[in-house]
Amino acid sequence: MSNPLSQLRAECRRLLEEALKGLYPDIELPEDRLSRPPTIEMGELSSSLCLQLGPRIGLNPIDLAKRVAKEINAASKRLVASAEEKNGYINFQADIRNFSKLVLEAATGDEEYGFLKTDSPERVMVEHTSANPIRPLHIGTARNSVLGDALARIQRKRGHSVEVHFYVDDMGRQVATATYGWRLLGKPEPSGRADEWFGEIYAIVNVLKEVKRLKRELEEAKERGDDERVWRINRELDKYASAANELRERSPLFDELNERMKSEPDPEVGIMKLNTEYERGVPEAKRDVRRLVEYCVRGFEEVLGELDIRFDFWDYEGDLVWSGAVEEAIEALRRTPYTSYEDGALILDCEAVARALGLKERWGINPSYEIPRLVLMRADGTTLYTPRDIAYSIQKFNRVDRVINVIGCDQSLAQLQLRIALAAMGRLELADRQIHYAYEFVRLPEVKMSGRLGRYVTLRELLERAVSLAYEEVSKRSPNLTEDEMRNIARRVGHGAVKYTLLSLDPMKVVVFDWNKALNFEMNSAPFIQYSHARACNILKRAPSRPEPDYSLLKDARERELVLLIAQFPEVFLEACESLRPSEISSYANILADRFNAFYAALPVIKAEPPGLAGARLMLVDSVRIVLRNALSVLGIEAPERM
RNA sequence: GGGCCCGUAGCCGAGCUUGGAUAAGGCACCGGCCUCCGGAGCCGGAGAACAUGGGUUCGAGUCCCAUCGGGCCCGCCA
Numbered sequence: 001m002s003n004p005l006s007q008l009r010a011e012c013r014r015l016l017e018e019a020l021k022g023l024y025p026d027i028e029l030p031e032d033r034l035s036r037p038p039t040i041e042m043g044e045l046s047s048s049l050c051l052q053l054g055p056r057i058g059l060n061p062i063d064l065a066k067r068v069a070k071e072i073n074a075a076s077k078r079l080v081a082s083a084e085e086k087n088g089y090i091n092f093q094a095d096i097r098n099f100s101k102l103v104l105e106a107a108t109g110d111e112e113y114g115f116l117k118t119d120s121p122e123r124v125m126v127e128h129t130s131a132n133p134i135r136p137l138h139i140g141t142a143r144n145s146v147l148g149d150a151l152a153r154i155q156r157k158r159g160h161s162v163e164v165h166f167y168v169d170d171m172g173r174q175v176a177t178a179t180y181g182w183r184l185l186g187k188p189e190p191s192g193r194a195d196e197w198f199g200e201i202y203a204i205v206n207v208l209k210e211v212k213r214l215k216r217e218l219e220e221a222k223e224r225g226d227d228e229r230v231w232r233i234n235r236e237l238d239k240y241a242s243a244a245n246e247l248r249e250r251s252p253l254f255d256e257l258n259e260r261m262k263s264e265p266d267p268e269v270g271i272m273k274l275n276t277e278y279e280r281g282v283p284e285a286k287r288d289v290r291r292l293v294e295y296c297v298r299g300f301e302e303v304l305g306e307l308d309i310r311f312d313f314w315d316y317e318g319d320l321v322w323s324g325a326v327e328e329a330i331e332a333l334r335r336t337p338y339t340s341y342e343d344g345a346l347i348l349d350c351e352a353v354a355r356a357l358g359l360k361e362r363w364g365i366n367p368s369y370e371i372p373r374l375v376l377m378r379a380d381g382t383t384l385y386t387p388r389d390i391a392y393s394i395q396k397f398n399r400v401d402r403v404i405n406v407i408g409c410d411q412s413l414a415q416l417q418l419r420i421a422l423a424a425m426g427r428l429e430l431a432d433r434q435i436h437y438a439y440e441f442v443r444l445p446e447v448k449m450s451g452r453l454g455r456y457v458t459l460r461e462l463l464e465r466a467v468s469l470a471y472e473e474v475s476k477r478s479p480n481l482t483e484d485e486m487r488n489i490a491r492r493v494g495h496g497a498v499k500y501t502l503l504s505l506d507p508m509k510v511v512v513f514d515w516n517k518a519l520n521f522e523m524n525s526a527p528f529i530q531y532s533h534a535r536a537c538n539i540l541k542r543a544p545s546r547p548e549p550d551y552s553l554l555k556d557a558r559e560r561e562l563v564l565l566i567a568q569f570p571e572v573f574l575e576a577c578e579s580l581r582p583s584e585i586s587s588y589a590n591i592l593a594d595r596f597n598a599f600y601a602a603l604p605v606i607k608a609e610p611p612g613l614a615g616a617r618l619m620l621v622d623s624v625r626i627v628l629r630n631a632l633s634v635l636g637i638e639a640p641e642r643m
Numbered sequence: 644g645g646g647c648c649c650g651u652a653g654c655c656g657a658g659c660u661u662g663g664a665u666a667a668g669g670c671a672c673c674g675g676c677c678u679c680c681g682g683a684g685c686c687g688g689a690g691a692a693c694a695u696g697g698g699u700u701c702g703a704g705u706c707c708c709a710u711c712g713g714g715c716c717c718g719c720c721a
Contacts, residue, residue, distance in 0.1 A: 031661090038664060048663050055701060087664050132721075172721050345719050369646050371717095378719040385721045410715055412647060440648075440714075473683065493683090505656080508648060510714055516670085517655070521683055524656090524669050531683050539680050579660070587657065590668075601676090601685040621680095643683080 002106040003116060005567040008099060009034055011079045012045050012092045019071035020049075024057060034092075040561045043084065043091035044099070051088045061088040096560070097552035100616065103567040104551070107623035114569040114630050117159035124160045125396055126152040128406035129304070129311075130167040133296035134178040134202040136195045137303055138456035139513050140442040146502040147439060148406040149309040150582035150635050155404075157634050158577045163312045163400065166300075167392065170293045171317045172385075174202060176275035179289050180267065181205035184260045185253070187288065195299030196458065198292060200251045207244050208258060209267045214240065243455070279382055281322050290318075303459055307495055308636060320391050326383050329391040329425075330376050336424050344379030350417055353424040362432075363419075374417045386414050390421045393434060402433050404580070409438035409508070437580060439507035445514070457513065467494035469519050470527070474643060481642070489643045496526030496637040503635055504586040524590050526637050529628060532593035535600060536625035537641040540618065543606050549619050550612025558599040559620060565592050566623045569631070582635055589631040596624045 012034055020027055030052060034045040050068060054061030065085040072083040072090070079102065081095040107113045128148020131141040148164070156162045169175070181201040182188075190197040214237045221229040248254040261267060277285035297314060304310070320326050330346065333339055338353045339346055350371040354360050360367050376387045396403050407415060415438075419431035444457065471490035478486070501518050505511060521527040554563060569588070576584035605621055608614040629639040 033661070035663085042664090046664085051663065051701085061701090089664065169721065174721070343719085347719095366646070371646090375719050380719085382719085384719070408715090409648070411721095413716055414721090438648085443714090477681080477683070506649090509656090510649070514655085520670085522669075523683090525683085527683055531681085535681060535684085542680055583657090587668085594668080597684060598686090600680080601682095604679065606680055642681090 002110070002113075003570040004099075004103045004106050005564075005571055007102065008045060008079050008092075008094060008567065011077065012047065015072045015075055015077065015080060015083070015092075016047055016049060016068065016090070018075060019068045020053070022071060023067060027053065027057065029053075036564075037086075037089070037091050040557050040564065042086060044094040044560070044564050046089045046091045048089055050085075050090060054088070065090050094560075094564075096554055099567075100551040100554045100559075100563050100620075101549075103563050104549075104616075104619040104623050107566050107569075107626055108619060111626070112157075112630070113623075113626055114573045115157040115634070116570050116574050121159050121161060122402050123400040124155050124162045124402045124404065125165060125400040126155070126162060126404045126406065127165045127167055127396075128152075129300070129309075130169065130407070131300070132169050132172065132174055133195070133293045133300075134174050134198050136193070136199045136456070137300055137459040139459065139462055139518075140456070142459045142462070142498070143439055143442055143502045143507075143511070144406050144408070145304055145307070145309050146499050146636070147437070147507060147582065148404075149307075150503055151404060151406065151437065151580060153634050153636055154573070154577050154582065154585075157573070164310070165313045165315055165396075166297075166311045168293060168297055168314055168316045170289060171275075171279060171321065171383075171388065173271060173275050174206075175289060175293060176271050176278065177205050177209070178202035179292050180271045180274055181257055182292055183288065184257060184264070190295055193299055193460070194295035195303075196460070197253075198296050200247070200253055201257070203243075204247050204251060204254050204257050205261070205267070207240050207247060208261050209271075211237065211240050211244060212261075213268065246455070276382065278318065279321060286318075303463070306463060307499065308638075315392065315395075317388055317392075320388055320395070321383055325391040325395060326388050329394060330383075330387055332425050333376055333390075333421060338424050339376065345375050346377040348374040348376050348417075348421060348424065350374055350420045353420050357423050357428065359420060359423055365416075371416065371420065372413065374421065386417055387421075389414070389418055393418060393422060393430065394427070397427075397430050397433075402435075404435050404437050406437045406439070409440055412436065412438060435580070437507075440510045442511045442513050445512055462498060462518065463495060465515070466498050466519055467491055470494035470497070470521070473521060473527075478642065485642075489640050492638040492640050493521070493527050493530060493643055496530055496632070497521060499635065499637050500526035500529075500586060503582050504590075506583065523594070526632070527643075529589050529593040529632060530637075530639055530643060532596050532600075533625060533628040533632070533639045534641060534643045536596065536621050536628065539605050539621050540625065541641075543614075543618055546618055547611035547615035549615035550610070551616050551619075553610075553613040554616050554620065556603060558595065558602060559617070561595050562592075562599055562620055562624060565595060566620075566627055569627050573634070585631050585635055589628060589635075592624065592628060592631070596628075 017029060020029060029049070032047055032049045034047050037043050037046040050065035051061045054064045062085065065088050069083045069085045069090055077095065079095055079099050081093045084091050084093070126148055129141060129145045131137055137145070152162050152164050178198050178201050181204065182198070214233055218230065218233045218237065221233060264270060274285055278289045333348060334346060338349050340349070341347070350373055354371055359365070374386060375384060377383060405415065415436035419434060422428070422431040467490050470493040471486060474481070474486045474489050474493070497519060504524070554560065572584055572588045576582055603617070605617040606614060608617050632639045
């Protein structure tokens with residue numbers, strides 16, 4: 001397992017130290033992360049050490065740098081060829097032969113090049129997606145899935161033992177609403193995609209129910225002559241009426257549900273009753289709700305499976321309640337000094353916990369911020385979402401050492417309260433080892449996406465469009481492929497494009513969804529990187545032989561740039577892993593593909609003369625191939641050899 | 644009202660964790676490139692008071708404070 005750039009770094013560092021200590025024996029050397037100079041012509045690595053040290057020892061930084069460079073050039077070196085002062089920096093030029101040999105042999109000698117293994121493997125859990133079952137997966141939840149999947153893959157490649165969990169939210173009113181509607185219809189088998197079919201039922205019932213409620217409130221407001229309220233309710237009503245129209249047009253279930261709900265006295269009450277029965281474990285409620293949820297969950301499994309995103313466990317919230325785990329957690333909290341009863345409900349004073357245990361300081365929370373209290377149990381004894389999640393967290397740590405929860409940033413407070421509850425129970429160490437990996441939402445250009453109103457671009461729709469677009473391209477560009485091959489490549493390219501688009505953005509930035517951007521197959525996209533990979537494969541396939549490489553001939557700036565980039569990959573992987581940022585890898589892969597294309601256009605490989613140069617360039621191409629493939633694979637994106 | 648996050652060319656966006664040289668790319672726009680390994684490509688051009696105002700520093704897109712604009716949260720919802 002090699003990290004060639006770290007070897008170059010170590011040598012530069014040693015040369016710097018020796019030179020400085022030789023000149024100024026008493027000098028103290030600060031940390032200096034050698035960085036890359038602006039252009040490769042200036043060298044492979046550079047140090048700004050003299051800029052820092054110069055003023056400290058009363059010397060012009062440029063003079064100091066010049067002296068140090070001179071010392072370094074006189075010393076004996078292996079990977080470094082020379083050092084040069086420029087603007088107070090010391091720029092190191094790598095020894096082309098030794099460094100290229102080291103890098104290219106490391107990359108081509110290891111199919112797993114770049115995936116540096118940890119010395120201390122841990123058990124890591126990634127919980128991701130965990131979308132509400134009655135809402136089909138859409139482009140917003142896809143961001144969660146793709147990020148979670150990439151994080152899990154990265155941790156796994158790092159050598160941790162990773163398990164991926166989906167938390168199935170079967171307890172909510174939303175699921176009860178869908179089940180209520182399904183029962184009204186006489187519980188027919190779903191037609192078509194189960195998750196989308198139930199999603200429609202949910203949206204329809206919800207919208208009809210809200211319309212009914214608003215109409216009633218409107219009458220009351222009119223009677224009271226509350227004009228402002230009448231106006232507000234009318235506005236709300238408009239919103240639901242237009243959503244109802246959209247649903248009526250889209251779904252054949254609308255009219256039937258509308259008809260049946262008319263004879264229902266109060267759907268709200270029916271839904272609440274079902275919800276309570278489910279929590280208590282009443283057999284009929286359990287049977288119907290579970291069946292519906294399992295249909296939906298299988299739908300999720302299928303779409304995500306298409307994207308090669310898989311889960312090791314599907315954890316049902318209901319099971320936590322029925323097993324007594326939730327009750328146990330609440331009971332443990334009740335025995336702490338931080339809870340009290342208010343109107344019969346059990347309350348956790350989060351602010352008191354934070355103060356008593358110094359949590360604000362520990363977790364960098366603004367000291368003047370007063371953390372809102374958390375209701376642990378309703379007056380009627382039924383449970384709530386966050387307390388159930390507390391019980392879930394405790395269970396998680398029975399299995400693993402570290403937890404990454406990929407959950408929308410709207411859950412930040414709930415996730416904080418959860419960790420505070422863990423701390424209150426004396427499990428501070430668990431709270432510290434649980435990360436809320438937050439991400440922002442994907443918005444549609446005009447309206448906000450809303451499952452409640454049935455407004456979303458489903459993930460399936462997105463994937464289908466991406467794949468069909470990719471198919472068009474493939475059939476145009478590679479008409480000699482068989483139908484099967486074209487379909488297969490279109491799938492990998494289309495899915496790659498969607499994943500890359502979601503991964504390459506900063507998770508904390510709000511995304512406005514745009515078909516053109518999501519289906520961009522040009523620069524800075526998965527297809528662009530995949531295409532570069534296919535080109536590399538093609539050269540290797542066409543090369544009649546592999547001449548003995550003469551690495552000293554890789555003198556062109558484009559070649560040096562590629563060698564350096566390849567050397568960098570292990571560090572990029574490590575950084576992406578430690579900082580939990582898959583976009584490090586996607587942007588790196590894009591740059592590597594970009595530079596490879598420049599190299600490809602300018603310099604011949606197979607026909608390069610002399611043969612030693614052809615051999616060295618073939619090693620370079622093979623290294624690029626391996627690194628591009630590995631970078632994509634750790635993001636969950638495939639790299640076809642042809643496209 | 645309080646808290647968290649975001650604000651970089653017409654548009655999209657990297658860089659901010661760990662301050663350092665000329666602020667990367669892409670789209671759109673303009674001009675070139677298939678006698679040579681795949682044009683989903685390459686080369687060149689034009690386009691930026693890094694939201695605003697202070698501060699720290701030899702040095703700030705990056706750190707600190709304030710202001711403005713946008714998103715999210717502050718439920719006995721999930």
